[in-house]
Amino acid sequence: MQKKLLATVVASLVAGQAMALEVYNDDVNSLEIGGKIGVKTVKSNGADAEMKDASPRINFKYAHKFASGWTGSAVAEWGFYAVDGDQDDQFFNRLGNVGLSHDTYGAFTAGKAWAVTYDVSGWTDTFAIGGGSAMGIYSGRDGLATDADASHGSGDTDGTARADDVIQYRNSFGGLNVGIQYQLKGTGGKTLDDKSGTRDSSYGVAVSYDLPMGLSLGATYNEAKYANEAGVTPVTVPTNSPDYSGSDKSTSATVGAKFENEALYLAATYGQFENKTAVVKGQLDKESTGIELYGKLALPQVVDGFYLQSGFNQLSADDTYTGEKTDAQFTDYMVGAIYETGPMQFAFEYTRGEKVAADGKKNLDDTYAVQAIYYF
DSSP: OHHHHHHHHTHHHHTTOSOOEEEEEOSSEEEEEEEEEEEEEEEETTSOOEEEEOOOEEEEEEEEEOTTSOEEEEEEEEEEOSSOTTOSOSEEEEEEEEEEEETTTEEEEEEEEEOTTHHHHGGGOOOSSSOOOSSSSSOOGGGTTSOTTTOTTTHHHHTSSEEEEEEEEEEEETTEEEEEEEEOOEEEEEOTTSOEEEEEEEEEEEEEEEOTTSEEEEEEEEEEEEEOOTTOOOTTOOTTSSOOTTOSEEEEEEEEEEEEOSSEEEEEEEEEEESOOOSSTTOOEEEEEEEEEEEEEEOTTTSTTEEEEEEEEEEEEEEESSSSOOOOEEEEEEEEEEEEETTEEEEEEEEEEEEEOTTSOEEEEEEEEEEEEEEO
16 A cells, blocks of 8 residues: 555656656665657648747755654755747646655645645546646636636646645545645635736645546545735726626536556546636636546557547536626547657547537637657
């Protein structure tokens, strides 16, 4: 159970990573360095092909085994721009936390860490290139200025992605996995009128159960409250927008299921959200619903390390603050392939995107993406 628990606690470090370099290990102290550098080229309808970064990062994991049976750990991770070199902040913080774990008593983490809700909601955030757009993981009130499927980063403030200022506890009891967290008060994001916003607090809980045949079932809930302090406009409540009264609380409730063995991975997640997403750019959804599906099949009989993948993301605005009925929705259908060899991964994805405006007008977009990543 200790190995499983530690794997969950440091999922932020090793998830999706082919390998990490063990720099030092004397059976008491250890140091690992990992990360990735990658590039991707994306071509959409009516646009030129663009080369972009594929989320390069570098991370460090330190651990110390105490004689009492506890293990202390520290994780630090920074993202950086390898291709998009003209950014103002060449390096930026992704993770930074310290923790204590025990085979019986569980694991405690404090700092900036992957949210406990990601333990379930992240089951479908496994596209090689895109995806992760309909579970409210990366969206949030401080992301109104971007479309819902582009606001990767706002979930840090809400506590559903790489949660800021967080205290967490995780433990496993046989096949039952439990995670709880609490976020302290903090400032995050900007409103559309460029004023800061303040998170008063948030809490989250995740529960999942692993069955022997490779099937897992899980559910999560996260709630963030925002303070309205004198002289500070609450996060994403622009002055020239519809009346956002009552939007001082953001909630996310998700359920998920996954099945995996050596050849096949299948996952599905469903979520309901309040004041969490923006299907239409700049318009906070009062209520919204998301669905994600993902599947990956290994084909070693074709080429060792070759996989076919397919996925589906759909986010629908159920209610808005405009007082008008809305049909706003975006849907992505993806098919693709992955080839992994040694520390490298090569991937291709074709995505058929359908965006429906509030008035029902539909816009279609075909996107082709290829990606190469080196893990270290």
